[in-house]
Amino acid sequence: MTNITNRIALTAVIESLSPDYTFDHVTIAKDGTKTVTTYSADDIVEKLTKMIEQLDKKASAPKKPTAKQVSAKADAEEVLEALRSVGKAVTVSELMEACPDLMVKFKSSQKVASLLRSMLDGAVVRTEEKRKAYFKAV
Secondary structure, X not given: OOOOOHHHHXXXXXXXXXXXXXXXXXXXOOOOOEEEEEEEHHHHHXXXXXXXXXXXXXXXXOOOOOHHHXXXXXXXXXXXXXXXXXOOOEXXXXXXXXXXXXXXXXXXXXXXXXXXXXXXXXXXXXXXEOOEEEEEEO
């Protein structure tokens, strides 16, 4: 079975309603009295259309980065500056030895390597020699 989105389900219900369809909603109060509210197909279609508009609005809303993403971006900038200060292609271990601040802040080379890999889209170049990865700032 494929995934049916809310939008697809709502659209299917709108298209399948016949114009003469009515829906009776029964509400029972605490004192036992019953209230029957009748909704026409037009009322239902109007409500479902508003729900689709809300889904579209929610889907197109700009997403702001999480606190972790903001922190990772700041960390990546710090690593990039350290890489630029070295000025040549280096391994992660060599980078951490050349910049002791990175060693103090990140404690392990795994986080630094992860940040460097995240910047491979244009800020950093990775080369490999004898199965060792070297990173250089662009």
